[in-house]
Each structure stands twice: as structure tokens, then as C-alpha cells.
Amino acid sequence: MVGLGRANRGLSLLPRASGRIRQTSTAGRSSCALLSRDARRTSAWSFRVAPPLTRIHCRPRRRSIGVDGVAGVVAALNELGPKCALVDIEPLVAAWASGPDALSSGIIETVEALAKVKSVRRIAFLTNSRRRLDVMPASVASVELSYTARAMKPWKVRELRGLPKPLVVVGDQVLTDGLLAFRLDADFVLVCSISAPWWPRLQAWAGKYLLPYIFVTAIRRGM
Numbered sequence: 001m002v003g004l005g006r007a008n009r010g011l012s013l014l015p016r017a018s019g020r021i022r023q024t025s026t027a028g029r030s031s032c033a034l035l036s037r038d039a040r041r042t043s044a045w046s047f048r049v050a051p052p053l054t055r056i057h058c059r060p061r062r063r064s065i066g067v068d069g070v071a072g073v074v075a076a077l078n079e080l081g082p083k084c085a086l087v088d089i090e091p092l093v094a095a096w097a098s099g100p101d102a103l104s105s106g107i108i109e110t111v112e113a114l115a116k117v118k119s120v121r122r123i124a125f126l127t128n129s130r131r132r133l134d135v136m137p138a139s140v141a142s143v144e145l146s147y148t149a150r151a152m153k154p155w156k157v158r159e160l161r162g163l164p165k166p167l168v169v170v171g172d173q174v175l176t177d178g179l180l181a182f183r184l185d186a187d188f189v190l191v192c193s194i195s196a197p198w199w200p201r202l203q204a205w206a207g208k209y210l211l212p213y214i215f216v217t218a219i220r221r222g223m
Helices: 002-043 069-080 100-114 174-183 198-214
Strands: 062-067 084-088 122-126 144-148 167-171 187-191 215-220
Touching: 062 069, 062 174, 069 100, 069 167, 069 187, 084 100, 084 174, 100 122, 167 174, 174 187, 174 198, 198 215
Parallel strands: 062 187, 062 215, 084 122, 084 167, 122 144, 167 187
Antiparallel strands: none
């Protein structure tokens, strides 16, 4: 009887224990629900951690040469020896706000001058403006020519990566032409702009502070 009583008391404790277990399990589910709600709240404000600096692969900086006019560009290209030259329109080929006749004659004169560089096999004219070229001159001395308006420099580079290498970018703006050369891992020939409008002058003023950080040297060639 004593054993049965102990057994009965033991059995009578089972519902209480199970009740406590159910209570704790219910509390556990409620705490999980609270945690899940908190997680949903905090997930909306979470930020992805940037990779450490050791993962950033540094590459050697390319060269930059400052020149004046087409003659200076020809001398710089003879020194760098590129197979392809990406040439900006303003102000080397044609002045700002110039007409289609000035653009066509400027293209012909620039092509005739740059074709004298023995290493150049492709000349690609790029401009961020909407000005179009009516007639593209024929290839000179087996040099392929192309013209692209609204080139979206320095952002649009996918089509330019297939050009023959090594590349050289020729232009007057570090923030557009220089960054394009940096993205294409190309050398940069900086053309001095004279009597430019206020907006190109402002860009050139801001770009001169960026130039030493993305290119090795900026050699000034007065020609």
C-alpha cells in the first residue's frame, strides 16, 4: 500500500510536471515569436559589412602626360606606343558649340596627324555631347575609325574593353576622360583646354586634385 501510494503520488505529479512543461514550452514559443518579431524589425535596418581593405586588389597606376594641341598628342602617342587611341572631341578636334563643318574638318585633320604614329591601328572618337558626325572619313593608312556620340564617359566601358590594347585615352577632363582611362587600365594624355566655357573649367579645376591619385605622374609638355 505504501508502495502503491508512493506510486500514486508519483503518478499524480505527472500532470503537474507536464503542465509545467507545457507552460515552459508555451513561454518558449512566445519568446521565439518575440525574437522573430525583433529579428524582422532589426533586419530592415541591417547593413552589409564591407570587405576588409586587404581584399582590395591594388594595381599599379598608369601614366599621364599633359600636352598642348595635336602636335603634343602625337609626341605623347609616339612615346606611349598604343594600338588604340580614344580621343575626346572638345576641344582637341572641334571647339565647344562649333558647327558640323568644323567637326568634320577637325576629324580629318586629327586623323591625318594621329595616323603618323606607327603603333596606332584604331582611333575611336568619343564625346558625351549629342553632336553627330555627318560623314565619317575613310580609313587612313590602315587605321580603323569610329565615332560615338553620348558616350557616357566614364561609366559606359563594356563595349570599349574589346578594343585592341594597349589603350590611350586623349582628353581634357580628368573627371571623365581620366576616369575612363583608369577604368580601362590605360594611359592618359591630358590636353590643355584654352578659352573653355565655365563648366569645363570647373571640371578641370576639380580634376587636377584627383589626377595625382589615379596616375603615376603628370608630365607637362609645352608644345
